[in-house]
Amino acid sequence: MLKQSQLIPQSFYREDDPVEIAKELIGKIIVTETNGVRTSGMITESEAYWAPHDLASHARNFTRTPRNEMMYAAPGKAYVYICYGIHQLFNVVTGPEEVPHAVLIRAIEPIEGIEIQKKRRKFLLTKAALSSGPGSLTKCLDISMNDNGLELWNPKSRLRIENHNVKIQDNEIVSTPRIGVESSGESALLHYRFVLKTSKYLSAMSFTKKYF
Secondary structure, X not given: XXXXXXXXXXXXXXXXXXXXXXXXXXXOEEEXXXXXXXXXXXEEEEEEEEOOOOOOOOOHHHOOOOOOXXXXXXXXXXXXXXXXXXXXXXXXXXOOOOOOEEEEEEEEEEOOOHHXXXXXXXXXXXXXXXXXXXXXXXXHOOOOHHHOOOEOOOOOOOEEEEEOOOOOOHHHEEEEOOOOOHHHHHHHHOOXXXXXXXXXXXXXXXXXXXXX
16 A cells, blocks of 8 residues: 555645545545654544634634634645644645635544554554544644644655545545534534544544444
8 A cells, every 4th residue: 555655736735625625535644754753644534624604614704813824825734733722733724825724634543653653642552542533643643833834745744645545435434513613603513524434543433423
């Protein structure tokens, strides 16, 4: 699988439909390199945020702040922010520049450097909780605010997304409402979250299984 890998080009992220991009990112591979050590994981869960109408988006109604400025950047850049003062969450900027769309990556299935990922998370065993949840996967892959703005299509970037030609059938991907956006009114009901139902590496599993 790794021998067939290729970087996803910037043009992939430029499309104006973040929901479709969120779905297509399922099965793609996030790669990080830290001090020459490569770790990676397959995306198993993602959420689209479609400003300006999406009230769950940081850029709802074209809100623009120092925190979300990266959402207005060129497509295919990393948007990393801190949630609850603790968790560093990784998003992919999508859509044309100045159009603040983004996809939050919520879970991965570890592929390369699993022992390193376990060490970063202080896990003795490999289990679903290792990299399920947006704050967990960033710890596994050593993604932080220092990576905000990195070009995910750039081969020189320490944070990239690759296509390893993983074969996933349409019926293996399920859409659900997003997690933790209950205060966003009707936007909370939108099925903008996608999960790979054949993977155990998913967050909020009891909620998610209702849609299988």
